[in-house]
Amino acid sequence: MRVAVIGGGRNCEHEVSLASAASVATGLAAAGHEVVGLTIGRDGGWHDRGGRLVGLAGAAQILSGCDVAFPMVHGPRGEDGALAALCDLARIPWVGSGLGAGALAMDKAATKLVANSVGVATAPGRLVTRSGIDAVRWSRPVVVKPVCAGSSHGVALVDHALALRPALENAFAVDDRVLVEEVVVGREVDVAVWRRADGSVFVPPALEIVGEGIFDLATKYDGSADLQVPADLTDTEAAELRKAAVAMVEALGCRGVARVDFFLTAEGPVLNEVNTIPGMTAASQAPRMFAAAGIGYAELLDLLVRDAVPARLTAEV
Structure with missing residues (x-):
């Protein structure tokens, strides 16, 4: 084609x-x-x-x-x-994905509302606008992040009170709305979901981001990240992650490949975010997960374009 x-x-x-x-x-x-x-x-x-x-x-x-x-x-x-x-x-x-799914998933505050409505846990937190910046008080470690930005731009881990205001200002340089969330203690695990044109889903083995601290902008692209795939999960953990990831993809209405990022805690998966256009180099997380399922990079791309055409043509009939 x-x-x-x-x-x-x-x-x-x-x-x-x-x-x-x-x-x-x-x-x-x-x-x-x-x-x-x-x-x-x-x-x-x-x-x-x-x-x-x-x-x-x-x-x-x-x-x-x-x-x-x-x-x-x-x-x-x-x-x-x-x-x-x-x-x-x-x-x-x-x-x-289409307009609705893309807009919802890009908006991390809206994604949290969708997650909570389908029983997927999210980090406790609050939405902050510029007019409310002076009302934010620090009482425990938090993560500050823009609502509608990717690749961890404007994201900061705040572990002491004096760092909160600069972190908020940095996030507001990227977006007019910011989330301030409690730090979730758990393993960072990504799940890729391919939702086909007929509504069926394929979920390859999950990937774990191994290391201390947050998976920030520098770590994502300087080659230092330790990405383990398949992630070392029990059958129960893998099933819980798969169930939560598919629930999010279906609730948002995603199509094609989406990457759903979680913190795996002692109480189960806690949603971090949903990426409807995840990184798609051969070394990116989603292609690595499909490779672990035996689907090579070129084959994955071929399957995606072939699946997209009948989906859109059928939608027009």
């Missing part, structure tokens, strides 16, 4: 998105597909594979000549459903 891979984006995850898009393009080509590259610049301008500025109208024309789009723009104006909405309006099949 002719696949449009969209990377970049007008947000703080621009470089990460470029890496994911480049890797996906290479993998799809290896699987025998014709790849058409589109890049959204930091200024929001659309560029073709040759780097020429084509604008939104030109990008739409390029997309119309493709069989399916593969959005790889992490963060706002991409993962939040914006690109899925564009493809939907243009009647172009796309890989991944």
Whole structure:
């Protein structure tokens, strides 16, 4: 098929998105597909594979000549459903979740509400806006994070009172809404869920992020993270994580591959966040989990684009 891979984006995850898009393009080509590259610049301008500025109208024309789009723009104006909405309006099949699921999952405060409604535990905490910053008081270690940002931008572990205000200011530099959550003591375990066009799900072995502290921006991309897959889990722990991950994916209405991140505590899984467009280089968490299930990188990408086309065509009938 002719696949449009969209990377970049007008947000703080621009470089990460470029890496994911480049890797996906290479993998799809290896699987025998014709790849058409589109890049959204930091200024929001659309560029073709040759780097020429084509604008939104030109990008739409390029997309119309493709069989399916593969959005790889992490963060706002991409993962939040914006690109899925564009493809939907243009009647172009796309890989991944739709507008509703993308918007809900990108909003960590809304995700917590959905989780609580289906019985999935979340960390105790509060939502803070700029007008309420002076009312926040520190009494115990907390994690401060922007509501709608990814790749741990603006996230900080606050373990003493004097660090709270700077952490809040740093988070507000990324978003107008911030979550302040109690620190959850547990193992960090990620679960990938592939929800197919027919509603069935496939869940590969889980992955554990081994180490002290929080899995922050530096640790994610400096190569120092110790990612263990399959995670060392009991049958009961694996079943609990799978049940919670599938419950979140179905409640949010996700399609394609989503990565659901948990803290595994003595009381069971506690949801951290849901990523509807997770990192998709061959070394990223989600592809590593599928590899542990015997599904190679190029094969995974091929399965995703093939599954997306009948799903969107059927939805239009």
